[in-house]
Amino acid sequence: MTHSIDKLIIRPEGTLEILSLQEAEQLSTTSDNGLHELVRQCALAVLSTGAETDETLELLDAHRDFDIEVTVRGRGVQIILTNPPQTALVDGDLMAGIKHHLFAVLRDLVYTRNDILLSKRFDLSSSEGITNAVFHILRNARMLIPNRLPNITVCWGGHSISREEYEYSKYTGYELGLRGLDVCTGCGPGVMKGPMKGAGVGHHKQRISDGRFIGLTEPGIIAAEPPNPVVTELCILPDIEKRLEAFLRLGHGIIIFPGGVGTLEEILYLISILQHPDNRHIALPVILTGPASAEDWFEEVFRFLDTTLGLHGRAHLNYIPDNPIEVAREMRLAMETVRQDRRNSSDAYYFNWRLHIEPELQRPFEPTHENMAALKLSRDLPTHLLAAELRKAFSGIVAGNVKAPWMQEIRKKGPYQIKGDPAILKALDRLLRHIIKSGRMKIGGEYTPCYEIVSE
Numbered sequence: 499m500t501h502s503i504d505k506l507i508i509r510p511e512g513t514l515e516i517l518s519l520q521e522a523e524q525l526s527t528t529s530d531n532g533l534h535e536l537v538r539q540c541a542l543a544v545l546s547t548g549a550e551t552d553e554t555l556e557l558l559d560a561h562r563d564f565d566i567e568v569t570v571r572g573r574g575v576q577i578i579l580t581n582p583p584q585t586a587l588v589d590g591d592l593m594a595g596i597k598h599h600l601f602a603v604l605r606d607l608v609y610t611r612n613d614i615l616l617s618k619r620f621d622l623s624s625s626e627g628i629t630n631a632v633f634h635i636l637r638n639a640r641m642l643i644p645n646r647l648p649n650i651t652v653c654w655g656g657h658s659i660s661r662e663e664y665e666y667s668k669y670t671g672y673e674l675g676l677r678g679l680d681v682c683t684g685c686g687p688g689v690m691k692g693p694m695k696g697a698g699v700g701h702h703k704q705r706i707s708d709g710r711f712i713g714l715t716e717p718g719i720i721a722a723e724p725p726n727p728v729v730t731e732l733c734i735l736p737d738i739e740k741r742l743e744a745f746l747r748l749g750h751g752i753i754i755f756p757g758g759v760g761t762l763e764e765i766l767y768l769i770s771i772l773q774h775p776d777n778r779h780i781a782l783p784v785i786l787t788g789p790a791s792a793e794d795w796f797e798e799v800f801r802f803l804d805t806t807l808g809l810h811g812r813a814h815l816n817y818i819p820d821n822p823i824e825v826a827r828e829m830r831l832a833m834e835t836v837r838q839d840r841r842n843s844s845d846a847y848y849f850n851w852r853l854h855i856e857p858e859l860q861r862p863f864e865p866t867h868e869n870m871a872a873l874k875l876s877r878d879l880p881t882h883l884l885a886a887e888l889r890k891a892f893s894g895i896v897a898g899n900v901k902a903p904w905m906q907e908i909r910k911k912g913p914y915q916i917k918g919d920p921a922i923l924k925a926l927d928r929l930l931r932h933i934i935k936s937g938r939m940k941i942g943g944e945y946t947p948c949y950e951i952v953s954e
Contacts, residue, residue, distance in 0.1 A: 675700020685713025
């Protein structure tokens with residue numbers, strides 16, 4: 499017979515063993531300068547690893563009595579959990595992996611607040627300042643490892659996918675692991691988990707003991723996509739834009755699997771960067787892949803890109819359908835090209851400094867109703883700028899679907915209104931309808947759109 503644990507005291511290990519009294523107070527106070535509510539939401543997400551839901555508000559409502567307090571005692575830091583989800587415990591103690599993720603949450607939230615956002619060391623209104631901030635956050639999380647050849651494969655794709663697509667992503671990860679490649683994802687379920695599981699088996703067969711399974715997330719989305727248990731290195735960036743930049747600065751190649759609006763946001767972000775003239779000669783291999791059953795998804799995505807951005811919009815995207823072995827081989831070969839490119843340019847293997855990212859893609863986009871209605875969806879824009887505007891549209895829909903503050907705004911004011919060029923809106927509407935019909939918006943239940951396509 500098991501008994502519920504209503505209070506648990508743990509001590510951090512690794513990078514969070516020493517906190518000042520001020521930092522501990524920040525993590526536990528509910529004042530304007532405090533982080534308590536953000537810490538509570540992120541901690542609850544981590545403790546709910548494996549929960550079959552992507553409903554942020556549902557998760558918070560189900561655990562209203564959960565709380566977390568961070569204190570400093572004589573022997574160091576104490577974390578007090580009140581009414582933690584029992585699924586995170588084994589014989590009255592937190593699972594080791596969940597502990598590690600919990601400490602990462604506290605580490606990144608306090609560091610980002612004090613050393614990045616409030617310190618005035620970084621000019622967060624400038625492109626260089628934002629990139630420097632991303633570098634320091636990753637370095638503080640010990641993500642940047644020198645003297646390792648390029649081998650980090652970023653895997654993007656949906657959290658709400660079919661079993662066949664999940665198994666395909668896992669098999670692809672297995673082939674990557676056999677070739678000594680590490681995996682970085684958004685750290686959640688679905689495609690964010692599959693490649694990591696597969697790569698883990700591949701690493702084991704090759705007796706690779708220092709393989710990396712990197713998860714990058716941000717506070718607004720972590721409750722909808724809790725870190726999966728395969729993640730060994732977790733970093734919480736302060737917003738989606740810095741998270742996306744971290745993927746490209748840290749990773750050496752990208753594989754994109756089928757997904758929903760979040761995956762489309764990532765694709766458009768990537769296209770906007772690759773289409774910029776300053777990035778023309780930078781080596782960044784990109785492969786789109788999926789099982790034969792997902793062919794219709796790729797057809798719809800390519801149709802959308804061709805209609806909105808023109809044929810050159812997907813010029814940098816290499817499509818390899820239904821062939822995990824070929825995908826892994828191509829990515830392994832491409833890593834040598836990346837190595838030569840970084841070596842010839844004297845750029846670091848561990849951080850892609852040369853990549854040019856426009857400020858429009860770096861500054862946080864607030865998906866208010868006014869901002870969503872004011873998007874510049876016009877084919878008169880250069881390709882990289884139109885892709886950036888379309889990225890915002892999908893980012894807003896992601897926020898309206900899973901991020902608690904924006905979900906609450908939509909409940910008050912109704913759905914977002916998206917306006918623009920009729921041809922773009924028609925293509926957008928078609929793609930979104932396909933995503934909804936194929937069940938890629940939400941893990942379960944009927945989906946109610948958080949947006950309206952408005953023809954002017």
